[in-house]
Amino acid sequence: MRSNVKELSAISLNGIYKSYGFKENKVDALKNINIEIAHGEFLALCGPSGSGKSTLLNILSGIDKPSAGYVLFLNKLLSELPENDLATIRSKHLGFIFQFFNLIPVLNAFDNVFYPLVLNGHFATNAAKERALHFLDSVGLADFRDRKPGQLSGGQQQRVAIARALAHQPQVIVADEPTGNLDQATGDAIMDLLVKINHETGTTFIISTHSTQLKERAR
């Protein structure tokens, strides 16, 4: 729901530093990052391999902790939340899409979307079934619901992963090189789908990418 009242950012990063390792092995992955990400934003995070994209995405979604600085995620200070509350935020308000899809190989497309909904405890079985079907349909895969990941193309697997992320209706979707493992045409189709979802639902997207196509489409 949008209003004319100026809302606080969906996510803000404030003086974020992240280092790995110690002494001569120390790597400064992030140095003093300050970003405000508005609700409904479609943000592309671009940079060569090793430039800190995954580190930044993991920190803004509370998967990893910064060495210094703080993150506000939907107005909550992530560093002060107990692990339980962090887990709730991630399962309710955040969808994560990965480069290598991360589907469960022994489950068919439907179950890959359905089971997380039930396991998170936010949906009863029948509601979860309806949602899983609805969102598989919305990514054009209703007819492929009985297939396991190994029987789907890369682009189709990524669509299942997108349906899985969408099914929770999270306010924020984070995607770490979602087209990095796909050919150009399939990757473009996936990006079109993400742009469409952003327009239709107002879901905030933060996407790391090498794709020049996406850079042009991002706001």
Ligand SMILES: Nc1ncnc2c1ncn2[C@@H]1O[C@H](COP(=O)(O)OP(=O)(O)O)[C@@H](O)[C@H]1O
């Ligand atoms: N768990 C880790 N331990 C040590 N160094 C890491 C770790 N994760 C990332 N790095 C280093 O941090 C830097 C940023 O990595 P990363 O965020 O993965 O970049 P990108 O996603 O842009 O390729 C790189 O120099 C990488 O080697």
Ligand SMILES: [Mg+2]
């Ligand atoms: Mg990365």
